[in-house]
Amino acid sequence: PGPLRVLYKDYRTATPQNFSNYESMKQDFKLEIPEHFNFAKDVLDQWSSVEKAGGRLSNPAFWWIDGNGGEVRWGFEELGSLSRKFANILTEACSLQRGDRVMVILPKIPEWWLANVACLRTGTVLIPGTTQLTQKDILYRLQSSKAKCIITDDALAPAVDAVAAKCENLTSKLIVSQHSREGWGNLKEMMRHASDNHTCVNTRHNEMMAIYFTSGTTGHPKMIGHTHSSFGLGLSVNGRFWLDLTDSDVMWNTSDTGWAKCAWSSVFSPWIQGACVFAHYLPRFEQTSILQTLSKFPITVFCSAPTAYRMLVQNDTISYKFKSLKHCVSAGEPINPEVMEQWRRKTGLDIYEGYGQTETVLICGNFKGMKIKPGSMGKPSPAFDVKILDENGAILPPGKEGDIGVQVLPERPFGLFTHYVDNPSKTASTLRGNYYITGDRGYMDEDGYFWFVARSDDVILSSGYRIGPFEVESALIEHPSIAESAVVSSPDPVRGEVVKAFIVLNPDYKSHDQEQLKKEIQEHVKKTTAPYKYPRKVEFIEELPKTVSGKVKRNELRKKEWKTI
Ligand code: ATP
Ligand code: MG
Numbered sequence: 001p002g003p004l005r006v007l008y009k010d011y012r013t014a015t016p017q018n019f020s021n022y023e024s025m026k027q028d029f030k031l032e033i034p035e036h037f038n039f040a041k042d043v044l045d046q047w048s049s050v051e052k053a054g055g056r057l058s059n060p061a062f063w064w065i066d067g068n069g070g071e072v073r074w075g076f077e078e079l080g081s082l083s084r085k086f087a088n089i090l091t092e093a094c095s096l097q098r099g100d101r102v103m104v105i106l107p108k109i110p111e112w113w114l115a116n117v118a119c120l121r122t123g124t125v126l127i128p129g130t131t132q133l134t135q136k137d138i139l140y141r142l143q144s145s146k147a148k149c150i151i152t153d154d155a156l157a158p159a160v161d162a163v164a165a166k167c168e169n170l171t172s173k174l175i176v177s178q179h180s181r182e183g184w185g186n187l188k189e190m191m192r193h194a195s196d197n198h199t200c201v202n203t204r205h206n207e208m209m210a211i212y213f214t215s216g217t218t219g220h221p222k223m224i225g226h227t228h229s230s231f232g233l234g235l236s237v238n239g240r241f242w243l244d245l246t247d248s249d250v251m252w253n254t255s256d257t258g259w260a261k262c263a264w265s266s267v268f269s270p271w272i273q274g275a276c277v278f279a280h281y282l283p284r285f286e287q288t289s290i291l292q293t294l295s296k297f298p299i300t301v302f303c304s305a306p307t308a309y310r311m312l313v314q315n316d317t318i319s320y321k322f323k324s325l326k327h328c329v330s331a332g333e334p335i336n337p338e339v340m341e342q343w344r345r346k347t348g349l350d351i352y353e354g355y356g357q358t359e360t361v362l363i364c365g366n367f368k369g370m371k372i373k374p375g376s377m378g379k380p381s382p383a384f385d386v387k388i389l390d391e392n393g394a395i396l397p398p399g400k401e402g403d404i405g406v407q408v409l410p411e412r413p414f415g416l417f418t419h420y421v422d423n424p425s426k427t428a429s430t431l432r433g434n435y436y437i438t439g440d441r442g443y444m445d446e447d448g449y450f451w452f453v454a455r456s457d458d459v460i461l462s463s464g465y466r467i468g469p470f471e472v473e474s475a476l477i478e479h480p481s482i483a484e485s486a487v488v489s490s491p492d493p494v495r496g497e498v499v500k501a502f503i504v505l506n507p508d509y510k511s512h513d514q515e516q517l518k519k520e521i522q523e524h525v526k527k528t529t530a531p532y533k534y535p536r537k538v539e540f541i542e543e544l545p546k547t548v549s550g551k552v553k554r555n556e557l558r559k560k561e562w563k564t565i
Helices: 003-011 022-028 039-052 076-093 110-122 135-145 157-166 187-193 228-233 236-242 260-272 287-296 306-312 337-347 424-429 469-476 514-528 554-563
Strands: 062-065 071-074 101-104 125-128 149-153 172-176 208-213 223-227 250-253 276-280 301-304 327-330 351-355 376-380 386-389 402-407 435-444 450-455 460-462 465-467 482-492 496-505 537-540
Touching (some): 101 135, 149 157, 228 260, 236 260, 386 435, 469 482, 496 514
Parallel strands (some): 101 149, 125 208, 301 327, 327 351, 496 537
Antiparallel strands (some): 386 402, 482 496
């Protein structure tokens, strides 16, 4: 029996999950890794059979809207047939072989999902990239990834053509466009003539499936290698436990196609559960469109980034009555308890925070039925043994801050990357004793909940105290004047370093006396959290530096502080 058969039997249930008993939930998840595994064949095609046999609701497998009335709905059957045509184009017209790398830089259009599945079917290695890449970024990525094929649209084809001569591995180019372009295969045109007769490659579970670039919050994005089982099967943990999905759900995740988060919540996790992947072609984040889409479509599960929730709760012009929505999740950065509270007040729904990395599947999460402690990342996902470690790799007791580590020896868990591609020293540096070191700091409380303190580099050391920016930022956002903030270390002749807050004010407060406001804010933080954490320095700015996926780049602010000493 294929793996889905096991998953299907155990996990297909239309009733809401209840994970209030954490221990039994962990035991519930025993997934054996088969020698061969291919998500297209073992998951999608099996859902297709279930669908054909009338065993699935009429829910589409894929539901896409363009925001202007354009709409695409596919069942698993159609997804199968179209992706097989695409697969034939990759192997025939593009002459790609199993293991060859394919870079896909497309906005949220249906062809992006087809490209994902076509790569799975052909055993080619998908490398997604965000459409916000510049010509220089594309050159860096094509060269470093040694991609043989690139798939993009009209917007970025000129940038690719400008650098293609410098990419010696690049042999084929496909464009998603209404028009033909010299030197490029026109995908839409080719799809019209391609056969949908294709046999899926029988990939081994540990064969490379995809390479994802990290978000680049702390520097150059790193290339992360994932296998067919690490993400294809591993992300079932997210789908079942954190996203709480069944085949009657419609899941909408707003993240960009360029990040692993999109693989997490817009491809593998929903489809392994047989849920519908909902997508909205939104080139930019627009609060109004997001809230309207949540009202208009029967979306049941919503996933977004903290930065998006922070913006959404500021909108008071739109009703937050979403008739189908029942589960909201957030990941990528810590989410401030104040934002969770405002979301709950407006929608009646909690935000279930999850924590993970491009390198991993869900590491910690809040699960349905479990008590949520606002500000905590929840408990370890059933896929991993997660511990707080000291610098020698010893396990620290509850309450002690240390490095968040995932046990990888003697047995490497599934759901973990294989390596940083072409960077063995970086890969080796993440191993300490029997643990993979995430690079994040945190602690576990007496109840087994994990709390994020900071990325290791973001911790502020002031007069002997260790201060995590997130706690200070969460205190700051409770003040009515503050839309968002970033807290970093700043040099100080006496204390070595002190806490500095960069603050973006709500529009109503921009005209206030800034000195007065600064004092008020400092007093507020002293009252809401331990006084030594208050920002001795405050600077008001128009906007925070962020990555494409909306993460605050504290290291940029920090570098600026330390250079001006
Ligand atoms: P880079 O590695 O290139 O600097 P990045 O670490 O931001 O970028 P991702 O893999 O997208 O790239 O993000 C993973 C990181 O995001 C985690 O290591 C952690 O620092 C942060 N993160 C994710 N979820 C949470 C969360 N719920 N709470 C706190 N931090 C989180
Ligand atoms: Mg990282």
